[in-house]
Amino acid sequence: MATSIQQNIHTFLDDIRRIIDAARTNAVRSVEFCRVQMYWQMGQRILEEEQQGKDRADYGSYLIKNLAKQLQPEYGSGFSVRQLERCRQFYRLYPIASALRSQLNWTQYKMLITISDPNKREYYELETVNNCWTSREMERQINSQLYERMLLSNDKEAVLAVARKERIPQSPLEIIKDPMYLEFLGLERKPAYYEKDLESAIITHLQHFLLELGQGFTFVARQKRILLEDDEFFADLVFYNRLLRCFVVVELKTGKLTHQDLGQLQMYVNYYDRMEKLPEENSTIGILLCTSKNDTAVRMALPKDNKTILASEYQLYLPTQAQLIDEVKSVWKMINKPSNSTEEEKEEKA
Structure with missing residues (x-):
């Protein structure tokens, strides 16, 4: 009887712990997503204001520097010139609010917006969500050239189709x-x-x-x-x-x-x-x-x-x-190499 009571107490305690942990996790995610939305909205507003002065080539740079000068004393170092430039780039790459993923935090978006290739950026975005990568895991995969390594044995469309869950891998x-x-x-x-x-x-x-x-x-x-x-x-x-x-x-x-x-x-x-x-x-x-x-x-x-x-x-x-630079160059040279030798290649070999 005593053992049964103890088991019930442990079960009850575990349930309460799960409720607390789930609430804390959801709270962190909610805060992170609000932060992402804040930077996106700032990027939208900065770009709108910048476009009004498009007749002046240096207006965008002046606008961001002046804005950082006003915001940093009030809100801290998180609103520096570099951060505001990231906000503008963030909105440029994700102009539709519905395209933002609540599973990604600002640290992950910061890494994504540094990737110029849209296919590569989409691949890491999708795989981060699919595999629940942390910011550290995402950074490691980018640094280890996961996308380029997958392209060594697969075509780009197949790699993206698997990441988009449009198809199931058929080959190892x-x-x-x-x-x-x-x-x-x-x-x-x-x-x-x-x-x-x-x-x-x-x-x-x-x-x-x-x-x-x-x-x-x-x-x-x-x-x-x-x-x-x-x-x-x-x-x-x-x-x-x-x-x-x-x-x-x-x-x-x-x-x-x-x-x-x-x-x-x-x-x-x-x-x-x-x-x-x-x-x-x-x-x-x-x-x-x-x-x-x-x-x-x-x-x-x-x-x-x-x-x-x-x-x-x-x-x-x-x-x-x-x-990394040498490997990326060799990968893209291999990917973009035509199936038949061109006249230029023949001349090079000669």
């Missing part, structure tokens, strides 16, 4: 990235790591790893024991992807990929297909995470029509600013 290439950035593991800069150290770090930071893997992943097993007659094998990590409706086996390698690694992963994939997969589920996917790979060797080691074994490089540290 639409979800899985190459390369993957694992800087969140916090591993020290060393010339070499043991695979068990890498695996332990991933398990410790599983939530971040799932975010880097992509949409729809859930954790299934670590060091999954596979017994084949008298021989034991252990698959490093096993996940399930609810969008692709299949198991995903991940093998970790701290060195360059070899054809033996691919053979081992293929065996694990075959095992899951034949022993674990349900008839209505899709074929198992295998991902081999390595520090480097020979793409030609990978293609030669796998069947021509391979769609289930993927090799993806990982990097333990985010790229530097110079590396």
Whole structure:
């Protein structure tokens, strides 16, 4: 009897805590959205006033500087020239109030308005809402070039269609990235790591790893024991992807990929297909995470029509600013390259 009373008290207390936490969360969201609306309305008013003096080229700059001079002593540093310029840009990019998303805060909108490419901006806006990213998570995905990495193996329309929820991913290439950035593991800069150290770090930071893997992943097993007659094998990590409706086996390698690694992963994939997969589920996917790979060797080691074994490089540290610029240039050069060689290309080669 006493135990039952105690359980009721605990249940009651948990319910009250949930009510309080939900109210606090909603209050924060409400304040954030009011803040977003405030900056949007300020941007609208600034732009309207600025356009009245459009015959003077320097009127906009004068207007904002004078406004900041008046507002800062009264309302604080949150109304600086830089902030007021952001408000104006914010309204320019989102001229319709209904386009604002209550799930996004001002910090996230500040990051979005710095992105000049409208498709790229829309992608991060949608993915932030779809995945409930925090400001920090959104910043990380932008800094790690998530959009550009997705474009390496997908066309722009397909990437945006998935983000808009207009279609469900049909191929692992639409979800899985190459390369993957694992800087969140916090591993020290060393010339070499043991695979068990890498695996332990991933398990410790599983939530971040799932975010880097992509949409729809859930954790299934670590060091999954596979017994084949008298021989034991252990698959490093096993996940399930609810969008692709299949198991995903991940093998970790701290060195360059070899054809033996691919053979081992293929065996694990075959095992899951034949022993674990349900008839209505899709074929198992295998991902081999390595520090480097020979793409030609990978293609030669796998069947021509391979769609289930993927090799993806990982990097333990985010790229530097110079590396980011070089990577963005190479990605866009690849995307915008015509299918047939132009006369200019032929001349360059000559």
